[in-house]
Amino acid sequence: MDSRRDFLQKLTLGIGATALTDLPATARELYSGPKADKQLRVAIMGLGSYGTRVAEAMKDCKMATLVGAVSGTPAKLEDWKKKYNIPAKNTYNYETVSKIKDNPDIDLVYITTPNSLHYKHVLQIAAAGKHVLCEKPVADNAKQTREMIAVCEKAGVKFYIGYRMxxxxxxxxxxxxxxxxxxxxxxxxxxxxxxxxxxxxxxxxxxxxxxxxxxxxxxxxxxxxxxxxxxxxxxxxxxxxxxxxxxxxxxxxxxxxxxxxxxxxxxxxxxxxxxxxxxxxxxxxxxxxxxxxxxxxxxxxxxxxxxxxxMNQPVITHQTLQMDGIADIILNNKPDPNVSxxxxxxxxxxxxxxxxxxxxxxxxxxxxxx
CATH class of the missing domain: 3.30.360.10 (Dihydrodipicolinate Reductase; domain 2)
Known part of the structure; x- marks a missing residue:
């Protein structure tokens, strides 16, 4: 087995039609009905394997929608614009990402870059006035994490961690x-x-x-x-x-x-x-x-x-549940299930x-x- 991605993907079950037929009625209804009128508009920062997994999962979201992308690789941005119908004005590289503050069409940025870049990128996005969802581990240490929390609080933005479980x-x-x-x-x-x-x-x-x-x-x-x-x-x-x-x-x-x-x-x-x-x-x-x-x-x-x-619980793609869950917290003031x-x-x-x-x-x- 070559990587963490291969290891985790081996155990992956998508949310396709076959999976939906095995869900209780309430879960089937949640992921087969129309999208919510009010949606959280999300940009993904870091277009590697996990960012792609989130993007694919968001196709089934009802309250969260993918509208933007941030990458240091121009070819990836071009690919994502076509694949996920992302407007060119909603794409950024790591040098231009601060300009996201002037984009009213993006509510939250999901940071899926390598671990030790989280600290820098969370501070950048908070400074741009956007809500932040950061993949775990949140940072290199507790000291960095405390600063990240303080910066987000000062900027008046929500700060969540990708605890999909x-x-x-x-x-x-x-x-x-x-x-x-x-x-x-x-x-x-x-x-x-x-x-x-x-x-x-x-x-x-x-x-x-x-x-x-x-x-x-x-x-x-x-x-x-x-x-x-x-x-x-x-x-x-x-x-x-x-x-x-x-x-x-x-x-x-x-x-x-x-x-x-x-x-x-x-x-x-x-x-x-x-x-x-x-x-x-x-x-x-x-x-x-x-x-x-x-x-x-x-x-x-x-x-x-x-x-x-x-146990006989519903099987739904974790990232779909997570992104709709984060949207529900932010848009509808729902309780935080310990992902802050x-x-x-x-x-x-x-x-x-x-x-x-x-x-x-x-x-x-x-x-x-x-």
Whole structure:
């Protein structure tokens, strides 16, 4: 398997007609009816594989519509103008993107550029007065994230993170069961996410662009999953790194095992890797029952079971749900399912502590006051 994209795409199920026939009536109606009268007008910044995935998913959105694109590659902009019917006046490169402030036809910019560019690009878009949706991880560290939040607040724009799982039906059902007390007191969480990284020249293996390795890229899923599985914030962490290929992974981490301790006494045992496949699961054990999702974090279809039997939630393209969900939050003032910049900051505080633990030989790092 050559890349994270190949790994995630292997598990992808689109929202075509075949998928729709398997959905409950309410879901079929949502994604077969007319588009909403009021729509969030979106430009995508960074036209790589993930930006393209979002663009394709948005074809089925009812409350969000793709109207703009930002790229440093002229050929990509030309292709997107034709493929997605984007007006030339709504396309920008990285040198001209500040001019987006003068374009009243764009409401929000979705930043899908490499991780370490998020900080710079969020500040640019906020300065242009547009709402911001930024792919995770939000930044290289908590310090950058705090500044990003402050700049967006000062500019009066909304700032959200691409936590698509917070809109995914199986994940939402897990959270509902936990909040309803159907699992009882949470006793243990076991989460992991990883894959075998292929191309040694890809940007994800270059710290200047990626910020970190497996932990930043896909370990963030296991970390965020532990937080929504418990409904708590960790108060201590420990982490250990192993590296089997010090040449390929010279600049970034390869495999990290980490533990999160929560106020209730729950300990989450988590892991992430760039070294092997078939490593993806979220398992929550409570006094009254359990939830297991596997696959748990990839593009889908997510599959799950509980102490009551198999889960049977709708299968809808995650990015479609996410973009309509963000539109609903902004346009209709709907509740935020924990996808704000503040949610991203909570994860980055923990990520900083995990890397600190590794530097200190796996020492327990307390999070109080961080």
């Amino acid at each position: 917070h809109f995914e039906p199986h994940t939402r059902e897990l959270i509902r069961m936990r909040e309803a007390g159907e699992l009882g007191k949470i006793m243990h969480v076991n989460n992991y996410m990883g894959f075998k990284s292929g191309d040694p020249n890809q940007w994800r293996l270059k710290k200047a662009l990626a910020g970190g390795g497996a932990m930043m890229d896909v370990g963030i899923y296991a970390l965020n999953g532990a937080r929504y599985a418990t409904g708590e914030e960790p108060i201590w962490v420990t982490a250990q790194e192993t590296k089997t290929d010090p040449v390929k992974f010279k600049e970034v981490d390869e495999t990290i095992m980490f533990q999160l301790g929560f106020p209730s006494g729950v300990v989450a045992s988590c892991g992430t890797t760039y070294n092997f496949n078939n490593y993806e699961r979220l398992y929550v054990i409570g006094e009254k029952g359990f939830v297991e999702l596997s696959p748990a974090f990839s593009y889908g279809p997510i599959k799950g079971r509980t102490h009551n039997g198999p 910049g503040a949610e991203g900051l909570k994860d980055m505080i923990v990520v900083d502590a995990l890397y600190e633990s590794i530097r200190k030989g796996g020492a327990k790092i307390m999070l109080a006051g961080k």
